[in-house]
Amino acid sequence: MQPITIRSWPQAILHVDADAFFASCEQVVHPELKGKPVITGRERGIVAAASYEAKAKGVKTGMRLSEARRVCPEAVVVPSDYETYSLLSLRMYEIFRRFSPDVEEYSIDEAFVDLTGLRRTFHGPYGKIARNIQETVEKELGLTVSIGVSLSKVLAKIASKHGKPHGLTLIPGRDIHRYLLRLPIEKVWGIGPNTSAFLRKFGITTALEYARKDERFIKGRLSKPYQEVWHELNGRNIYPVTNEREDYQSISKTRTFTPASSLAPFVFAQLSKNLENACIKARRHGLAATRLIVFLRSQDFRESGVELKLNRASAYPTELYALLREGFQQVYRPRTRYRLTGVVLGGLEPEQISQYTLFDNPAKIEKMSSLYQAVDTLSKRFGKHTLHHAASLPTKLQVQHEGERGDIPSRKNKLFRGENERQRLGLPFLNHKV
DNA sequence: TCTGGGGTCCTAGGACCC
DNA sequence: TCTGGGGTCCTAGGACCC
Numbered sequence: 474m475q476p477i478t479i480r481s482w483p484q485a486i487l488h489v490d491a492d493a494f495f496a497s498c499e500q501v502v503h504p505e506l507k508g509k510p511v512i513t514g515r516e517r518g519i520v521a522a523a524s525y526e527a528k529a530k531g532v533k534t535g536m537r538l539s540e541a542r543r544v545c546p547e548a549v550v551v552p553s554d555y556e557t558y559s560l561l562s563l564r565m566y567e568i569f570r571r572f573s574p575d576v577e578e579y580s581i582d583e584a585f586v587d588l589t590g591l592r593r594t595f596h597g598p599y600g601k602i603a604r605n606i607q608e609t610v611e612k613e614l615g616l617t618v619s620i621g622v623s624l625s626k627v628l629a630k631i632a633s634k635h636g637k638p639h640g641l642t643l644i645p646g647r648d649i650h651r652y653l654l655r656l657p658i659e660k661v662w663g664i665g666p667n668t669s670a671f672l673r674k675f676g677i678t679t680a681l682e683y684a685r686k687d688e689r690f691i692k693g694r695l696s697k698p699y700q701e702v703w704h705e706l707n708g709r710n711i712y713p714v715t716n717e718r719e720d721y722q723s724i725s726k727t728r729t730f731t732p733a734s735s736l737a738p739f740v741f742a743q744l745s746k747n748l749e750n751a752c753i754k755a756r757r758h759g760l761a762a763t764r765l766i767v768f769l770r771s772q773d774f775r776e777s778g779v780e781l782k783l784n785r786a787s788a789y790p791t792e793l794y795a796l797l798r799e800g801f802q803q804v805y806r807p808r809t810r811y812r813l814t815g816v817v818l819g820g821l822e823p824e825q826i827s828q829y830t831l832f833d834n835p836a837k838i839e840k841m842s843s844l845y846q847a848v849d850t851l852s853k854r855f856g857k858h859t860l861h862h863a864a865s866l867p868t869k870l871q872v873q874h875e876g877e878r879g880d881i882p883s884r885k886n887k888l889f890r891g892e893n894e895r896q897r898l899g900l901p902f903l904n905h906k907v
Numbered sequence: 908t909c910t911g912g913g914g915t916c917c918t919a920g921g922a923c924c925c
Numbered sequence: 926t927c928t929g930g931g932g933t934c935c936t937a938g939g940a941c942c943c
Contacts, residue, residue: 514911517912580942582943662942666941667940697918698917722915725912726912726913729910729911729912774910780936780937812910
């Protein structure tokens with residue numbers, strides 16, 4: 474078979490993927506869980522992450538907890554603790570940045586690092602640098618990661634997945650075809666079920682068949698993202714490793730509730746809570762929205778939504794309620810049972826540059842901003858959702874037994890266990906109890 | 908994979924302008 | 926009022942990702 478021809482290392486892109494990240498974090502912070510099957514996601518009722526011990530017993534991500542407990546009765550099930558995961562994630566990124574300034578924070582547990590040109594600096598081949606990164610993370614944080622190095626992001630992703638867990642896979646140009654040969658097309662990053670089904674109609678079922686397809690076909694029948702993936706599979710680096718710190722294009726909050734409800738005040742209260750939470754996040758990042766999307770999902774998974782424009786950027790619920798209500802009235806249909814509400818803050822811009830319009834009352838706006846500063850301070854000290862807008866209260870009526878509950882009792886356990894480990898890792902203590 | 912929550916980017920087509 | 930050509934901006938919706 475013909476290899477895909479490429480100069481050996483025109484660029485070296487590294488992809489790191491932490492192994493069973495959430496579950497591993499739990500094992501790091503609670504060493505007594507090491508070697509045991511651990512499942513996170515207790516608050517949601519489905520498996521958010523499973524340790525390899527649990528996976529070995531057949532536990533899968535997304536599985537219902539009831540089923541997970543059936544296949545693995547000895548599993549320790551804990552609620553997700555995003556604060557801790559985020560802190561460990563920060564520590565991990567800090568390590569990556571010791572090796573290269575070009576680090577992309579792809580997600581909480583995945584990163585791309587551009588190693589191009591660093592062999593001299595580290596006195597060794599790319600594989601050795603990768604190994605060094607892997608060992609450093611393990612030694613300092615007690616987490617294992619899988620690493621892939623290749624010529625492009627898409628190939629680096631394929632490489633890191635190849636050796637999971639704790640893998641280290643290099644795919645130089647001359648070996649690309651070996652890794653693509655048996656890789657189903659839908660496993661390629663960026664190619665989902667829809668495109669796979671389309672490609673299948675043309676007899677393309679593997680990544681290699683796709684990579685080998687002639688350019689005329691690719692350009693003629695597929696849109697830009699798929700053309701880019703095609704180049705990347707052929708070892709041509711299209712996607713840059715971007716340093717950009719997180720600046721959100723949008724912030725959304727959704728909530729699913731069971732049983733579904735057709736009660737207008739209840740459904741609206743859910744939305745109102747979504748809005749409050751989204752605004753808290755926006756303010757935390759110093760952002761204000763210029764658009765508001767309101768949407769509902771009915772029991773049969775049909776979605777309806779509207780996008781509304783703000784005449785001035787804002788991240789304050791009280792300013793947005795009128796709009797929220799307007800949106801709600803546009804999408805809500807009586808006697809329809811809804812299972813999910815959602816809000817998206819879009820058109821985000823930095824808070825400061827929001828201009829007053831002609832009709833705004835600056836004094837009122839100032840007041841609002843100091844009110845919400847107080848709200849944010851309280852939330853920070855006592856946990857989110859300490860204060861609510863009155864419109865959000867009806868959520869308590871029906872679903873008090875749902876989601877909300879997990880936070881406090883579970884937090885209590887964490888206060889007493891694992892603090893030594895937290896200290897060793899330099900993680901701050903968890904919030905005080907309310 | 909029967910459905911949790913949070914994101915990004917691209918494209919087609921309409922509105923509007925010259 | 927119709928016809929032609931061309932540009933920009935915006936929006937809805939699709940597809941995909943972790």
